[in-house]
Amino acid sequence: MLRLIQKDIRVIAAFGWLIAWLVAPSYLVPAMVAARAGGAALWVNVAFGAAAIVSVCLLDARNGADRFIHSLPLTRADVVRGRYGTAVVLALIVMLVGVAFGLTVGLTSPDGAWPRWFSPDVGLAYLVVMALLIALYLPCYFRWGYGAGTVVAAVLLAGLVIVGDVAGPAMGAAPPGLPRGLVVRLTVAAVERWGFLVASIAGTAGGGLLLAASAALAARGYRDRQF
Amino acid sequence: MRAGDARAAESGGEPLLEFREVSKRYGEFLLDRVSFSLPRGYICGLVGPNGAGKTTIVKLLLNLVDRDAGRIEVAGLDPAEHETAVKARIGFVHEVPTFYEHLSLEAIGDIVGSFYTAWDEALFASLLVEFDLPPRVRFGTLSRGMRTKGALALALAHRAELLVLDEPTAGLDPVFRRALLERLAGYVSDGRASVLLSTHITSDLERIADFVTYVRAGRVVLSATRDELAERWAIVRGGPALLEGEARALLSGWERAPHGVTALTFDAPGLRRRLAGHEGVVERATLEDIMFYTGRSC
Numbered sequence: 001m002l003r004l005i006q007k008d009i010r011v012i013a014a015f016g017w018l019i020a021w022l023v024a025p026s027y028l029v030p031a032m033v034a035a036r037a038g039g040a041a042l043w044v045n046v047a048f049g050a051a052a053i054v055s056v057c058l059l060d061a062r063n064g065a066d067r068f069i070h071s072l073p074l075t076r077a078d079v080v081r082g083r084y085g086t087a088v089v090l091a092l093i094v095m096l097v098g099v100a101f102g103l104t105v106g107l108t109s110p111d112g113a114w115p116r117w118f119s120p121d122v123g124l125a126y127l128v129v130m131a132l133l134i135a136l137y138l139p140c141y142f143r144w145g146y147g148a149g150t151v152v153a154a155v156l157l158a159g160l161v162i163v164g165d166v167a168g169p170a171m172g173a174a175p176p177g178l179p180r181g182l183v184v185r186l187t188v189a190a191v192e193r194w195g196f197l198v199a200s201i202a203g204t205a206g207g208g209l210l211l212a213a214s215a216a217l218a219a220r221g222y223r224d225r226q227f
Numbered sequence: 228m229r230a231g232d233a234r235a236a237e238s239g240g241e242p243l244l245e246f247r248e249v250s251k252r253y254g255e256f257l258l259d260r261v262s263f264s265l266p267r268g269y270i271c272g273l274v275g276p277n278g279a280g281k282t283t284i285v286k287l288l289l290n291l292v293d294r295d296a297g298r299i300e301v302a303g304l305d306p307a308e309h310e311t312a313v314k315a316r317i318g319f320v321h322e323v324p325t326f327y328e329h330l331s332l333e334a335i336g337d338i339v340g341s342f343y344t345a346w347d348e349a350l351f352a353s354l355l356v357e358f359d360l361p362p363r364v365r366f367g368t369l370s371r372g373m374r375t376k377g378a379l380a381l382a383l384a385h386r387a388e389l390l391v392l393d394e395p396t397a398g399l400d401p402v403f404r405r406a407l408l409e410r411l412a413g414y415v416s417d418g419r420a421s422v423l424l425s426t427h428i429t430s431d432l433e434r435i436a437d438f439v440t441y442v443r444a445g446r447v448v449l450s451a452t453r454d455e456l457a458e459r460w461a462i463v464r465g466g467p468a469l470l471e472g473e474a475r476a477l478l479s480g481w482e483r484a485p486h487g488v489t490a491l492t493f494d495a496p497g498l499r500r501r502l503a504g505h506e507g508v509v510e511r512a513t514l515e516d517i518m519f520y521t522g523r524s525c
Contacts, residue, residue, distance in 0.1 A: 003341045003342055006338075006341065007338050007341075010330075010334065010337075010338060011327050011330065014327075014329050014330055014334070015329070059327065062328075063325060063326065063327050063328055064325040065325065065326075065327065066291075067289075067291070067319075067321055067325055068325055068326055070289050070290065070291055071289060071314065071317070071319040072314065072339070072342045073310075073311045073312070073314040073315035073342055073343065074310075074311060074314070074342070075310045075311055076290075076310075078311075226291070226292045226293065227286065227291040227292065
């Protein structure tokens with residue numbers, strides 16, 4: 001699995017110049033606006049995390065890498081596990097970028113206050129959201145391929161966002177500065193109730209179980225694919 | 228004794244690759260009970276017209292598609308059950324090699340090499356020099372011939388026991404094509420490895436193939452050694468009487484011309500006996516003749 005993650009990272013890292021000159025500024029501008037708008041920076045991070053994961057799949061599809069990957073001494077289950085590993089690594093890398101951005105915003109703030117979204121509970125919410133996103137997208141990708149899989153996942157995700165947006169306000173008014181969204185509200189509520197340590201253990205275990213179940217589903221879908 | 232016989236003796240007669248009654252249906256297309264085997268130390272040519280099923284055979288070997296029936300073995304292992312072990316033994320060169328276009332061959336070599344315990348970095352570097360390939364140029368900028376050379380270097384550098392090449396010589400210049408064929412012949416000469424070469428270019432197979440498997444409309448029409456082909460298959464030219472009587476039963480196909488009949492026989496010695504004293508000329512059939520005349524009756 002580690003070799004597959006290294007492969008994926010190397011494939012996407014080859015676009016380093018593009019990331020440095022195009023992706024980084026296009027991250028910073030909406031992130032700055034979102035930071036001032038009070039909390040949407042989390043969703044900018046989620047968007048970039050998702051884009052990074054989809055990009056790896058896009059690069060495989062664009063290069064017709066299926067034949068190449070299937071000629072390597074790997075099983076289809078190995079390929080699935082590798083891609084889940086890559087997705088988690090990319091989500092963590094984007095989280096580090098968000099942390100660096102949050103530190104910069106906090107340290108340069110005139111009143112010296114840390115933004116509400118730059119906090120452990122929102123960080124945990126980011127991981128839960130990314131776990132949900134990966135668990136939804138990759139089974140679709142492995143079952144239907146990049147094109148159809150991405151469309152199916154986008155439709156499902158849009159449904160979840162709508163449900164979350166409708167259900168979120170039912171929990172009452174959001175604290176100022178807190179990013180919107182049902183997952184954020186639930187995560188913050190769990191941290192308030194059980195404390196960060198217990199909530200983070202529960203979140204990590206839940207996310208891990210979700211990803212394991214999703215990977216099993218993806219492997220099953222991928223096993224049935226005919227190329 | 229042919230060089231190949233010594234190689235076969237060395238391999239203990241065990242086939243490195245074996246297809247037994249393998250079937251696969253794709254909508255209207257049926258790959259129907261395909262059987263052939265390839266001992267260690269030999270080159271097997273897989274030949275047939277477009278849509279005959281050659282690529283499906285390669286896909287079955289790669290586990291890119293599931294088979295409906297039959298058994299495939301590589302060194303005694305079923306690729307579906309021992310996928311990793313089987314693929315570690317195989318080097319593939321596809322008709323249009325696809326790797327990450329934005330990476331260089333050097334980077335692709337690093338990636339591919341990490342998956343094989345038998346990867347030989349020095350051999351890969353020397354192959355790039357031998358094939359005149361730039362190691363640091365993006366793969367996407369290479370010509371089709373250079374891509375094929377690159378794919379071949381990757382396949383050879385992990386010391387594959389079975390090289391599977393799908394139309395590798397298409398798009399190659401004649402000089403490298405000949406060099407490639409010589410290299411393939413050299414690759415199997417120590418009896419350790421074998422080559423399965425799927426191609427339309429029958430002259431390539433006539434140059435190096437020890438075995439030929441001819442696939443047509445999803446069925447194996449013939450699978451024989453090159454010597455058997457030369458002994459048993461022949462072109463016969465004669466008058467219309469050739470299509471009458473017992474001789475006709477020995478023909479695989481024929482074409483009528485204004486001055487007579489040109490036909491393909493699968494039993495040249497038998498046909499010679501039956502033609503004794505009659506009009507008719509029997510000549511060696513090329514693979515192209517076999518492909519052209521088989522099943523033809525006009």
